[in-house]
Amino acid sequence: MGRMTASSGRRVLLAAPRGYCAGVDRAVIAVEKALEQYGAPVYVRHEIVHNKYVVQTLERKGAVFVERTEEVPPGNIVMFSAHGVAPVVHEEARRGRLATIDATCPLVTKVHKEAVRFANEDYDILLIGHEGHEEVIGTSGEAPDHIQLVDGPGDVEKVEVRDPSKVVWLSQTTLSVDETMETVDALKEKFPQLISPPSDDICYATQNRQLAVKQMGAESDLVIVVGSRNSSNSKRLVEVAKLAGARESYLVDFAHEIDEAWLEGVSTVGVTSGASVPDVLVEEVLEWLAQRGFEDVELVKAAEESITFSLPKELRRDLREEAAALVAERGGAGTGEDSGE
Numbered sequence: 001m002g003r004m005t006a007s008s009g010r011r012v013l014l015a016a017p018r019g020y021c022a023g024v025d026r027a028v029i030a031v032e033k034a035l036e037q038y039g040a041p042v043y044v045r046h047e048i049v050h051n052k053y054v055v056q057t058l059e060r061k062g063a064v065f066v067e068r069t070e071e072v073p074p075g076n077i078v079m080f081s082a083h084g085v086a087p088v089v090h091e092e093a094r095r096g097r098l099a100t101i102d103a104t105c106p107l108v109t110k111v112h113k114e115a116v117r118f119a120n121e122d123y124d125i126l127l128i129g130h131e132g133h134e135e136v137i138g139t140s141g142e143a144p145d146h147i148q149l150v151d152g153p154g155d156v157e158k159v160e161v162r163d164p165s166k167v168v169w170l171s172q173t174t175l176s177v178d179e180t181m182e183t184v185d186a187l188k189e190k191f192p193q194l195i196s197p198p199s200d201d202i203c204y205a206t207q208n209r210q211l212a213v214k215q216m217g218a219e220s221d222l223v224i225v226v227g228s229r230n231s232s233n234s235k236r237l238v239e240v241a242k243l244a245g246a247r248e249s250y251l252v253d254f255a256h257e258i259d260e261a262w263l264e265g266v267s268t269v270g271v272t273s274g275a276s277v278p279d280v281l282v283e284e285v286l287e288w289l290a291q292r293g294f295e296d297v298e299l300v301k302a303a304e305e306s307i308t309f310s311l312p313k314e315l316r317r318d319l320r321e322e323a324a325a326l327v328a329e330r331g332g333a334g335t336g337e338d339s340g341e
Contacts, residue, residue, distance in 0.1 A: 086141020217244025
């Protein structure tokens with residue numbers, strides 16, 4: 001940062017790690033590389049990551065975000081977001097004669113593979129997550145007949161399974177660690193033979209960012225979380241900050257959304273950002289705070305992160321040619337449906 005100083009008077013505690021995780025970095029770079037290699041437009045099904053600034057920046061470069069695969073004209077390239085999609089979406093793309101790039105975070109892919117494996121072994125799968133979230137929709141679609149959603153401890157009472165000796169829990173990767181374990185404990189009370197996934201489903205980045213906020217929140221009067229309102233991991237950071245002892249915590253997309261009234265009676269402000277937030281937005285918040293007397297910035301470091309993921313393999317192919325061939329071999333642009341189906 002180049003601005004760390006010893007704290008005196010008003011101070012800022014800056015969480016580390018914060019911002020982009022490896023999966024988000026991979027997904028954003030994948031869109032940029034696709035535009036660079038193939039030219040605009042590159043269609044992206046759903047927001048590539050849950051951040052308003054990132055989406056708007058990529059739109060200016062030529063990315064076109066759609067909510068449904070059917071919105072993409074035949075013969076084009078469509079990219080699947082970091083949150084993952086159900087198998088039916090891959091089939092929709094095939095039927096629509098689209099070349100695809102799968103930018104699903106590898107840690108989400110891991111959960112998908114676990115769901116398929118346990119479904120093949122005929123387990124009832126209890127997926128802990130938030131109803132309607134894209135990641136939950138994608139994971140559930142891998143084995144819809146075996147998966148039921150558990151949206152927090154309050155949902156446990158209504159859960160029914162076929163065989164209490166063959167039950168496993170999985171989770172959305174961006175949840176609050178503490179709340180997830182509270183749900184797991186409640187499920188284990190009801191199903192003592194419940195088994196856990198082979199490794200943590202909540203991703204390393206989510207856990208690290210929550211750990212930093214726990215350390216920071218205990219000393220902060222106010223915690224500002226930079227992130228979008230549709231970002232699950234960003235919203236969890238607000239909750240974690242309050243539970244850690246912060247008097248108040250707010251979620252903002254941009255520095256100009258901060259209300260100066262929040263600073264009344266505040267001597268220590270904690271600042272962090274969700275896993276889909278570029279650091280330029282945090283810099284703007286720090287500048288905004290500095291202009292109001294919060295110039296001293298101390299780093300609160302909870303973990304080191306060095307994980308990186310390789311780009312989607314599809315970026316090594318000529319997808320424009322592949323998309324044109326799909327249209328040619330299946331009878332022209334048409335309506336996006338295979339003939340005879």
